[in-house]
Amino acid sequence: MIYLDSAATTLQKPASVARAAAWAINHLASPGRGGHRPAMAAADTAFACREEAAALFHVSEPERVVFTFNATHGLNIALHTLVKPGSRVVISGYEHNAVTRPLHAIPDVEIRVARSPLFDRAAALEAFRQALDQGADVAVCTHVSNVFGFILPVEEIAALCRDRAVPLIVDASQSAGCLPLDFEALGAAFAAMPGHKGLYGPQGTGLLLCGMEPDPLLAGGTGSESRLQSMPAFLPDRLEAGTHNIAGIAGLLEGLRFVRRRGVENIAAQESLLARRLGEGLREIPGSQVFLAQDPMDQSGVVSFQLEGWDCEALGEVLGKRGFALRAGLHCAPLAHETAGTLEQGTVRAGLSVFNTHREVEQFLRTLGRLAERGEDPA
Numbered sequence: 545m546i547y548l549d550s551a552a553t554t555l556q557k558p559a560s561v562a563r564a565a566a567w568a569i570n571h572l573a574s575p576g577r578g579g580h581r582p583a584m585a586a587a588d589t590a591f592a593c594r595e596e597a598a599a600l601f602h603v604s605e606p607e608r609v610v611f612t613f614n615a616t617h618g619l620n621i622a623l624h625t626l627v628k629p630g631s632r633v634v635i636s637g638y639e640h641n642a643v644t645r646p647l648h649a650i651p652d653v654e655i656r657v658a659r660s661p662l663f664d665r666a667a668a669l670e671a672f673r674q675a676l677d678q679g680a681d682v683a684v685c686t687h688v689s690n691v692f693g694f695i696l697p698v699e700e701i702a703a704l705c706r707d708r709a710v711p712l713i714v715d716a717s718q719s720a721g722c723l724p725l726d727f728e729a730l731g732a733a734f735a736a737m738p739g740h741k742g743l744y745g746p747q748g749t750g751l752l753l754c755g756m757e758p759d760p761l762l763a764g765g766t767g768s769e770s771r772l773q774s775m776p777a778f779l780p781d782r783l784e785a786g787t788h789n790i791a792g793i794a795g796l797l798e799g800l801r802f803v804r805r806r807g808v809e810n811i812a813a814q815e816s817l818l819a820r821r822l823g824e825g826l827r828e829i830p831g832s833q834v835f836l837a838q839d840p841m842d843q844s845g846v847v848s849f850q851l852e853g854w855d856c857e858a859l860g861e862v863l864g865k866r867g868f869a870l871r872a873g874l875h876c877a878p879l880a881h882e883t884a885g886t887l888e889q890g891t892v893r894a895g896l897s898v899f900n901t902h903r904e905v906e907q908f909l910r911t912l913g914r915l916a917e918r919g920e921d922p923a
Contacts, residue, residue, distance in 0.1 A: 551895025576767030815845025
C-alpha cells in the first residue's frame with residue numbers, strides 16, 4: 545500500500561514512537577498519582593514531552609503546553625473559554641467542523657466568515673482586516689486548510705488581532721510539525737494541534753498551547769489540590785482532569801523528538817517538493833481539475849483534485865482497491881469546500897509526509913492516468 549492520507553493521520557511513524565508507547569504500557573503508571581517509581585517515571589515522561597513541545601513551538605513555559613485527546617478537544621477548550629452567548633467571532637473561510645460546530649452550539653453567537661479566494665494570501669488578510677474592523681470579540685484561523693493545503697497568513701492575521709486587542713485561536717492541525725510555528729511571536733490566545741498528524745505521535749493525543757488562562761472543559765481529579773472542589777487554578781492541572789494517556793504521551797514525545805531532529809524547515813521543503821510534483825503530474829492527466837497554488841510557498845503537502853466523469857468518493861474507493869490510501873469527500877470541512885466552490889462534489893485529497901517518496905508519487909500518477917483513460921466511473 546502507498547499511504548497518501550497523512551492529512552488525516554500519519555500512519556507511517558518513526559519506529560521509536562511505537563516502541564515508546566509499548567514500553568510505557570508496561571512500565572509507566574499515572575503522573576501525579578504517587579511517589580513510587582512507575583508514577584515518577586510517568587511524570588518525568590509527561591514533563592519531557594511538554595518541554596519538547598515548548599521548544600519546538602516557542603512556548604515560554606512548558607506548563608503552558610496542555611495534553612488533550614486531539615485538536616478538537618483543544619479547540620473546544622479555547623472556544624468555550626473565549627466565546628460566550630452573544631459574542632462576535634471572525635473565522636476564515638477554510639475552518640474545519642472542529643471550529644464551526646462548537647461555535648454553532650453556543651447560543652446567539654454572531655459568526656462572521658472572512659471569505660477569500662483559494663490560495664490568495666493577500667485577499668485572506670484583507671478579508672480578516674475588514675471583518676475585524678466591523679467589531680469582533682474573538683478570531684479563529686486555521687493555519688493550513690485541511691482540504692487544499694492553503695497556507696493562510698497566520699502571522700499577519702495575528703498582528704491584526706494584536707493591534708485590535710482581539711484574542712486569536714489558531715488551529716494548527718495541518719501545520720504543527722510541517723511548518724514553523726512560533727507561538728510566542730504570534731501572541732495568540734491559544735493554538736490547538738493533534739499529536740497524530742505532523743507530530744507523528746499516536747492517535748488520541750493532542751496539545752493545546754495556552755497564551756492566556758483557560759476555563760476547564762472537564763472537572764475531576766488531577767492529583768493536586770485534592771481538598772478543593774474546584775479545579776486547580778494553575779496550568780497544566782487546570783485542564784487535565786482524569787488519568788493521562790501516558791502511553792500516547794510517551795509516543796508523542798518520540799514523535800516530537802523526531803520532528804526536531806529532522807527539522808521543521810526540512811520537512812516542509814520535502815513535502816512541498818512532493819506536492820509540487822504531484823500537482824503538476826495531475827495537471828497532465830486529461831479531465832483532472834487540480835487545486836494547486838501558483839506559488840509553492842502558499843501550499844503545504846496537501847493536494848486536492850477531481851477527475852471528470854468520476855464521483856470523488858467512488859474514485860477514492862477504486863484507488864484504495866489498487867493500493868493507494870487517500871481520502872475523498874468533504875473532509876469534515878464543508879465551509880472550505882463552499883469557499884472553493886467544491887461543496888457539491890467534494891474532492892479527492894492526497895496528504896503527504898516525510899515518509900513518502902518521488903517513486904510513490906510517480907506510481908500513483910501512472911495509476912490515476914490509466915483510470916482517466918477509461919473516461920468515466922465504472923459504477
